[in-house]
Structures are given as structure tokens and as C-alpha cells.
Amino acid sequence: MNPPLRFSKLGRQLAAGSGIGELMEDLGRALAEGGDVKMLGGGQPAHIPEIDALWRRRMEEILTSPGCLERVLGNYDPPRGNQRFIEALVGLLRREFGWPIGPEHVAITVGGQTAFFILFNLLAGEMPDGSRRQILLPLMPEYIGYANQGSCEGLFRGMRPRIDRTGEHSFKYGIDFDALEIDESIAAICVSRPTNPSGNVLTDEELSRLSTLAKVHGIPLVIDNAYGAPFPDVIFTGATPLWDEHVILTLSLSKLGLPGTRTGIVIGPPEITAAIAETGSVIGLANPNLGQEIVRPLLESGEILSLARETVRPYYQEKSRAAQGWVREAFADSFDYAVHASEGALFLWLWFPGLPIGSRELYERLKRRGVLVVPGDYFFYGLEEPEGLPHQAGGRADASPGGPWRHRQECLRMTFTMDPASVRAGIAAIADEVRSLSRV
């Protein structure tokens, strides 16, 4: 067009170009084009044969059950979601965990990502009294997909983690409770569990402390269970699901293997789920039906729980174990590195202390080698420190509070869900690249 189009403040904010957009474009293009790209970038779940077979069985049932296909394709559901699906879910959670919830505690969204877009902007940003409130992310690095969801800048306050080196080539993040300050400007606390990207799983004790803090301050605690309990349950350590009156849980069908259906679930205070249903209808009228219809009988029978525990979780745990083995083999002791404790989710989180380039440059170099990963610095946001790369700065990654923090430039996320040959070749390419950099 001529003259050039003008975009609003909000439009610029949301369409500004985001990590998640770039990631999805790269991932989608690579998937579509095929070729020999090692796609270790996205959150694409694996095609687990038993799970794909189950979806096929359910689709055949939908096709043979009179009127079912026609309802799924051709009817609008209420914005809150399919009533039978919601009742099945509530029944499961009451039976399994004894949570005192009803259908009024649940709302369905067009995927988990949309649930967060609505939740964050519902609770934080500019308030009616002119003040501003933020979402506290107590354990950075945190999910890349949140970073650009604010309707205004500065929606997130991220906290540096404690970094515990647990072995020569291993480490684990922990919440720095001493540094955690909650005041009037905090609208909610949010964590993903397992954490995307690091694969960290907050301990029951950490979660309980966060919950108490939230309760004391009269704000919600949002727990993103996209990879978590009770399904898909990609958690390799023990972790008890938490529910309380001030807790907002999100679940998703994506990592069970149904990302193409876009089905997210929010369990929370009725005031919240009503607002989500209302906002969902304004933004998108209704939800896609298929994912709910495929999974509903598995909720009713409870099969979804055994499926998650006995099929999905072990499948990814084995994938993680294998990837860690290839990392040890390929990286050897030829440069300094540490792998975050792989306690859940679909990723290894690699740290290269002293990496002489930034993580985006590393990403570009790996892309040229035909390997897609995600540069680590995308996952560090909302931190009160300069975002620039301290190219010349030496020193310990976790040192110098207030100064530039090298650690955020020294990490990358790689997915271990792809076929073993790709994962192994991708790891070998990472090893080659980082080794060549260390030699300079």
C-alpha cells in the first residue's frame, strides 16, 4: 500500500517480531520443506506409535458414532468449552486428587498459549486506577512464548535463579527466595512446571512456598502444566499437582500429541474462568471441537492417566537419557559445558560457560550447519539489567549482580523428541561448533 500502513501501539507491541514467531516460522518451514535439517528447535511432540494409534482409534469411533462427526465439525460449542468434556475433566480431577471443583472452575481455550495471553492481560498491565501491575516469573529462564504477550511493555518481572553446579557437567536452577519481593505491583506469580526451557521441575516444597506467598498477598499463582501433571505428565522426578482456591492451573492436549487441534484447559477460580470464557468469545467466538471430542472418553475412563504415566512419560524419559548420553560422548571434555538436570519436558538446556559469542550468533552458526535450536537469551526477559551482550566481559556467569549477566548468552535449548539420528547429528554439530569457538 501507498502510503505505508500505520499500526497502533498495541499492534506494534504484538506484531513486533518475537522469539516465538521466529521459532514457529523456522520450525514450520523446516517441517514443510523436509530436507536434511535437524529440527531441534520447536516444542513439536514426537509421534509415539501407541499414541498415534489411539488417536486413529478415536477418530474411527467419531466417524462411526451417529451424528458425532457432524457435531464436531459443524456445531459451535459455548465459549467456555464443551460441557461433556468439562464434566469429564472435573470428574477425573475430583476422583484422582480430591479437588473440590466443579465445571465452573474450568474453561477451555484455543491452546494453552491463548490461555496465557488472556490471563496475563486480564491480571496485569494498566489497572483501572492508573497503576501498573506485573506478572512475577520467579525462575528465569522461562517460556519464550510468554515474552511478547504483554499488551504493554514491562508486563513481566523475571527473577534470576540460583545456579547450583551439581557435577562437573551438570547444574540445576532454583528459586532465589531471598531475593523474592512481592508488593502491590505484582498481579500474579507464574511458573511452568516442568519449566520450558530448562527441564527443571519445581520441587513440591518450592511450589508450596510460592503458593503461600501468593495467598498471603492475595494474588493468584499460575502454574503452566503444558508438559506436566496430571497429563501429559512428562515429569521424570516426583511432583505432586497442586490446587488451591488462589491457584490457576493450565493444561494442554498438545504435548500428549494433539498440537494440531489447539486445545488448552484452565482450572481456576470461577471468576477467572468466567473472564476467560468471555474474553475467548470476544477474541475467537468459540473453541475448536476436535481435541475435546478425541480425549473426552479417555478422561471418563481415566485411561489418560495411565497413558501419560506408562506410555508418554517413559518414551520421553528414554529420549532424554539417550540425548544426554550423546552429549557426554560428543562434548567429551573438549570445552566447558553443563547440562541442566533433565527433570521433565522435551528439551535439554545446555550451558557453555565462557562462550565467546552470544547465543543468537551460535543459533545462526548452527542453522548454517543445518541444525535448528533456540538461542537461550530469548528465555531471559523481564530482568532488571541490560539486555545487551557483554562481549568483552569475562568472569563468572552468575557473578556481578547488577552488571551484565553473561549466563543468559551462554545457553541454548535443544529438543530431544526427533528421530535419534537427527538428535545425535545435531548434538555432534553443536559440539563441533562450540569446540571451534573455544579454539579461537
Added chain:
Amino acid sequence: MNPPLRFSKLGRQLAAGSGIGELMEDLGRALAEGGDVKMLGGGQPAHIPEIDALWRRRMEEILTSPGCLERVLGNYDPPRGNQRFIEALVGLLRREFGWPIGPEHVAITVGGQTAFFILFNLLAGEMPDGSRRQILLPLMPEYIGYANQGSCEGLFRGMRPRIDRTGEHSFKYGIDFDALEIDESIAAICVSRPTNPSGNVLTDEELSRLSTLAKVHGIPLVIDNAYGAPFPDVIFTGATPLWDEHVILTLSLSKLGLPGTRTGIVIGPPEITAAIAETGSVIGLANPNLGQEIVRPLLESGEILSLARETVRPYYQEKSRAAQGWVREAFADSFDYAVHASEGALFLWLWFPGLPIGSRELYERLKRRGVLVVPGDYFFYGLEEPEGLPHQAGGRADASPGGPWRHRQECLRMTFTMDPASVRAGIAAIADEVRSLSRV
């Protein structure tokens, strides 16, 4: 929770309770509960046997085509949409209309509603320079689903239509071009064609004038083809699809009969479609795949066009004709009424000049009679006049510019897509209710 939750300004704006939310809740509840409710409220398309049979055939093909089901359910597509679907659509539009467009002119969204949420807020609202811009809706009444999509108040500037009484019991709206003023504060012009709710179809000449106006002022013209050309083509009068470099067209698979798949399509300047893809990824990561996969071969073969023209359009045209007949029969000459020219879409738009109650009160009374419609006043918004009901005011509906405008309280929208018995019984109930009011 205790204390009560605090919602942000944007949160309040979007979750405030909207016409569309109420409509979808009523519709969904009634659909789920069954019973003897006449559901003449929603935009639920009919289940056309030939169309449902076609979806079934496509689903069977998806199940038997190796790897296809697994891709549809289990893979993320790029945010812009499925590449093959987009290419098939572009091919069709180039072949059929000769539009010089490529894949860069297309973006897929989670239903048409979401396309508008993104478009409106991308273009209008608070601008980077602190000014505010609005979306001009040149022909009210306009789609209820836009009304609450603004991230801030006052996103829309609606224009009163010309009202032409074309017969004793018929009328038609027209754009009042004399009153149309476009200045710097207008970000875009938007029309639905056919218009939801009135069933009005802007003439080619009206559309061409709007397009010229938009072009001259360097702003986009947005045309909502949810019911329009080239598919589902629920247009009973001639109407040529319009494309130009400053035109943004939206299409949807919903009214073809796939609302449960949530598939919207935007065709527009590459700058716009890129921003939509980017914003879509921030809000919702990716689109649902199923609708695109079902329809893609029908785009490639062109079958979708004959399907729309030869099956979908005649089906609804006959439904409209029948409903108009029942209205004439039931309303007789027992009170003053006029039906808007039914030129397209799935609704009759009824006007009761001098109705002694407001349209929401009429809605409630009809609900108590087991008939769901949509009160007309929801479709009048963004007008520069008091919104309250002038209970005591008499006078001509379209008189007194600047004063309270009775017309907006005197209309209702009823869907004619349901089974004939329900539509007929619903119309009889409306007749009874309005007749009883006229007697008072």
C-alpha cells in the same frame, strides 16, 4: 478468592460481558440441553446433507491417506497457516478472479472472529504518537461480534444508514454517503458483505465508492466475507468480489459448515498478513489444522465454488424464502412491521416500528416463550448518540437526527437455518408477542 481479584483495564474491557458472549452462551446451552427451545439466535449454519456427506468423505480420505491424520492432529503448522492450503487458495483466486496475489497476501487465523480482533487492534486504538484512530463502520447495524473487540473504548465509529421502505412490509438499508466523513482519525473502513445482521448486500457500486474513498485517504477497506463470495457465497443477489492493493478480505470456513474447526482466512497487503501471522503466534502459537486439510483439495479442484453456488446458496435461499412466507402469514397485518431485504446470510432482520418496549425486553419475553433471537440493539454501536431507550419518545424511527433513535430498539435478528418447524413456531411466537404488545 479472598480478597477479590483485580482485573486490568484491558481485562475489564475484553471480559466485560458482551452481546456475543451472551449469544454464544445461550446458543451453546440450548444446543447442549436440547429440549424444545427454538434456537433462532446464533449464526449456527445448517447441516446440509450433501455438505455433511462431503466432510465425511474427506475425513475418510484423511484417515486412509498415509500419515495424513497424524500430521493433522500431531504437527504444528507455521503461524501463517498451512503452506499447501495457502497455495491452493491463491491458485483458486488467481484462476477465478485474476487477482495478482501470492502466498504472501494470505494468513490463516483461528476463525474469522480472531482475524478481526487482530486487524482492528492492529490498525486502530491508541497510536504511537498518542493520537487515537477508529474503525469506520459505514452501515449500521453491523456484526455484533465486533462490538467488544476493542482494546480500548470507542474503537468504532458507526454510521446511521439510510432507511428505504421498499414496500408495505419491506425495507433496505443503504450507506448515507452524504454523511460519510473521513479524516485522520479513521484507520480503516470495515463492512460485512452480506451484512450480518440485516442480510443486506452492499451493491458493487456502493463497495466501489467505499474502496475509492479508502484509497484516496490511504487507509484499508476491510470486507468481511464470512457469508460472502467466493465461498460460502450465501448471496442471493449479484455481487462481484472486490480486490485491490488496499483491500483486506476475510473469509471463513464456518458458514460452509465447518464452524467447529475454527478456520479464518485473511487476504490483504503482505504487511498486514505478516502482522497477523506474527500476532497470531503471540496470541495462540499456531492454527488448528483440520479445517484447512478438509478443504484444501476442494480449493485445488475448484469444487468449492460449485459447491457454494449450487448447494449452499440455494439451500439458504430457499430457507429465507420459506421464513419470509411464514412471517407474512403469521404477522399478517395485525401490527406494523417490515422485513429487511434478504439478500444474503442466514438471518431475517425484523423491524417493528413503534414497538412499545426495547429490543432486549422483547428478547427476554421471547426467551420465556422458548424462542431465542438476538435483540437488535446489540448491532448498533459506535453511534454518536445516547444509547439509552427513549421509552416515552414517540415519532418516526428514522427521524430526529441527534436525538434518541428509536429504530435501534425496534429490531431483532432471527436465524432461518434451523428445522422448518422450529423456525415457523418461532415466528408464530414472535407474532403473538408483538401482537400482544401492540394491544396494550
